[in-house]
Amino acid sequence: MGMAFLEIEQVQFTYPGRAPVVNGVDWRMPAGEFHCLLGRSGCGKTTLLKLAAGLLRPQAGRILLRGGELAAPGPQLGFMFQAPTLLEWHSVLGNVLLPVSLQRRPRPQDEQRALQLLAQLGLAEHAKHYPRQLSGGQQSRVALARALLLEPPLLLLDEPFAALDAITRAELQDDLLRTCRALGTTVLFVTHDINEAVYLGDRIALMHGGRIVDDIPIALPAPRSQAMRHGPAFNEYCARVRASMDRAGA
Amino acid sequence: MAAALLLVLLGLWELVVRSSGLSALVLPAPSAVATALWSGLASGYFWPHMAATLQALVLGLAAGAVVGLLTGMALAESVLLERVLKPYVIVSQVVPKLALAPLFVLWFGFGLLPTVLITALICFFPLMENTLTGLRQVDAQRLQLFRMLGATRLQTLLRLKLPTGLPAILAGLRVAVVLALVGVVVAEFMGASRGLGAVVIAAQGMMDTTLMFAALVLIAGIGLLLYQGCLLLERRLLRAHAFFPDHA
Numbered sequence: 001m002g003m004a005f006l007e008i009e010q011v012q013f014t015y016p017g018r019a020p021v022v023n024g025v026d027w028r029m030p031a032g033e034f035h036c037l038l039g040r041s042g043c044g045k046t047t048l049l050k051l052a053a054g055l056l057r058p059q060a061g062r063i064l065l066r067g068g069e070l071a072a073p074g075p076q077l078g079f080m081f082q083a084p085t086l087l088e089w090h091s092v093l094g095n096v097l098l099p100v101s102l103q104r105r106p107r108p109q110d111e112q113r114a115l116q117l118l119a120q121l122g123l124a125e126h127a128k129h130y131p132r133q134l135s136g137g138q139q140s141r142v143a144l145a146r147a148l149l150l151e152p153p154l155l156l157l158d159e160p161f162a163a164l165d166a167i168t169r170a171e172l173q174d175d176l177l178r179t180c181r182a183l184g185t186t187v188l189f190v191t192h193d194i195n196e197a198v199y200l201g202d203r204i205a206l207m208h209g210g211r212i213v214d215d216i217p218i219a220l221p222a223p224r225s226q227a228m229r230h231g232p233a234f235n236e237y238c239a240r241v242r243a244s245m246d247r248a249g250a
Numbered sequence: 251m252a253a254a255l256l257l258v259l260l261g262l263w264e265l266v267v268r269s270s271g272l273s274a275l276v277l278p279a280p281s282a283v284a285t286a287l288w289s290g291l292a293s294g295y296f297w298p299h300m301a302a303t304l305q306a307l308v309l310g311l312a313a314g315a316v317v318g319l320l321t322g323m324a325l326a327e328s329v330l331l332e333r334v335l336k337p338y339v340i341v342s343q344v345v346p347k348l349a350l351a352p353l354f355v356l357w358f359g360f361g362l363l364p365t366v367l368i369t370a371l372i373c374f375f376p377l378m379e380n381t382l383t384g385l386r387q388v389d390a391q392r393l394q395l396f397r398m399l400g401a402t403r404l405q406t407l408l409r410l411k412l413p414t415g416l417p418a419i420l421a422g423l424r425v426a427v428v429l430a431l432v433g434v435v436v437a438e439f440m441g442a443s444r445g446l447g448a449v450v451i452a453a454q455g456m457m458d459t460t461l462m463f464a465a466l467v468l469i470a471g472i473g474l475l476l477y478q479g480c481l482l483l484e485r486r487l488l489r490a491h492a493f494f495p496d497h498a
Contacts, residue, residue, distance in 0.1 A: 055394055074400045081391045088491050089413045102401045102409070132491075 004028035004064075005186050006052065006154060011061035013047055021047045023210035024061070031153075034180065034187045036201035038194065038241065040249070044210040045190045046158055052188060053079055053156050065154065075099055078147035078155040078185070082162060084139035086131040086146075092118065093127040096145045110149075117145040121175055137168035141175065148179060155180065157189045161196070170226055173200055177224060194245070198237045199224055206241065208248040216241060278460040287464040300468060302444040306362055307434045307472075310369025315426060318374040319419065322381025327407065332382075339378065347371045348436050355441040365437040365445070372433040373426040380422025384415025417488055424480040431473045446472075 006029040013022040021044040029035055039045045050056045052063060054073040063070045073079075086095045096114040100106045118127055121141040131139055140160060147155060157176075161169045177200065180187050191197050197204050198218055206214035218237055220228060228234050260280045266272070267279040274282060290296040321339075325332040347368055354364035388411050396406045412419075438447025446465050453462035 050394075053398060055397060072400075073398045077398065079395070079398045081395065083391060085389075085391045085395050087392075087410070087413065089416075099399050102396070102399050102405055 005031040007064040011058045033202045036197035036204045037190045038197040039207035043207045078152035080157040080160040084143040155187045213248045214244045283463040286460045303446045306365040310366040311430045314370035314373025318377025322378040326385035343375045351440045364441045368437040369433040372429045376422040376425040380418045384418030385411045388414045420484045427476045
């Protein structure tokens with residue numbers, strides 16, 4: 001077995017005066033794979049994601065990125081939050097360029113790259129608009145473009161589409177899959193939605209009570225298409241994951 | 251509507267003064283005030299006084315606002331600094347600053363300096379308080395975003411916290427401008443030979459109530475213009491903040 005791209009080893013995290021939120025998690029992610037971290041609210045999945053991002057430091061265990069210990073968050077990681085977290089006083093283009101403009105003055109090729117990403121996400125004509133002029137789905141797309149601007153090898157997403165309506169969410173899921181496949185990005189996606197996890201993931205880590213209680217590979221053909229959601233294979237996976245969640249909760 | 255009401259009120263005022271035969275010493279008619287105002291402006295009597303008032307106002311406002319902004323930023327960034335300094339700042343605000351005017355005249359003599367100092371003191375607090383509150387309004391996710399993107403502390407302050415707090419800071423500036431005008435005029439009552447406040451006191455000495463009213467009209471006019479200026483500034487600087495989805 002080759003070296004994993006992201007390796008989580010016996011990681012533990014506790015907020016002061018409470019039970020451990022993440023309690024001895026092991027997980028390996030090979031490069032280029034799309035993994036979903038699935039669980040009910042409060043199971044520790046967001047905390048685990050923040051540990052993987054370097055926003056929190058584990059009290060025990062370690063996290064290795066390409067074999068090296070994760071030092072600090074930085075532009076080598078893309079991150080998408082539950083809310084789009086755009087800056088209202090910047091245009092769409094300015095928001096997408098933020099990862100660059102915090103390091104140096106953006107060059108014309110940076111702008112071109114940003115505009116190209118926006119075009120891929122169907123936002124070409126919104127580059128000059130301000131975030132408050134956009135719909136929720138458009139704002140999420142801008143946040144996705146921002147996360148992908150520096151083509152980070154690892155993308156971490158924390159229920160980024162939870163607030164969107166079903167149709168917009170499905171569109172964004174396809175956008176995300178397409179863009180990440182094209183860039184070869186390794187993705188860890190946190191969600192509480194079984195359907196979403198099965199549709200997106202090559203593998204699902206089921207989390208409960210701070211531990212990973214099940215590891216379910218999803219062998220649906222790639223690229224995924226919305227029609228698959230109605231097929232028997234897809235629904236069988238959903239039923240399996242659901243059953244596993246119920247066992248963990250019981 | 252508001253302008254129509256003003257006309258009606260002025261008309262009533264004129265009517266009452268004329269019909270009751272009230273002395274101009276007690277309440278001059280609006281027409282007399284307008285005449286005094288016009289002749290004062292035309293003869294050039296008011297201009298140096300307006301210039302003096304505006305100069306003190308602008309200097310005091312600028313000094314107080316800048317110091318207030320910087321102090322607010324420092325207190326927002328450092329919990330230690332806030333814990334140590336905040337009680338003193340609050341105590342200093344409980345002392346009525348206008349009551350310090352005689353003391354300042356004693357220390358700094360008559361003229362521009364005590365007026366500017368009092369105005370600056372008055373402007374300091376709303377700016378500091380609103381900056382402190384505004385900078386603290388940043389939500390945790392945005393701070394994490396900046397951490398993820400490797401932003402320095404200074405970048406986080408200048409590119410995230412300050413723009414987030416800008417609406418609150420500008421609201422503080424609007425309050426400061428109005429208070430500053432009061433500060434300047436009252437300080438001029440006590441320690442100045444020039445300025446509209448000094449004109450009011452001189453008019454009182456000469457029992458020239460009409461002149462006093464004319465000066466008050468000018469003070470009110472300056473206040474209105476400054477307030478409108480603040481609103482204009484807010485509208486320009488907060489253009490992007492003000493967009494809402496239904497405008498799209």
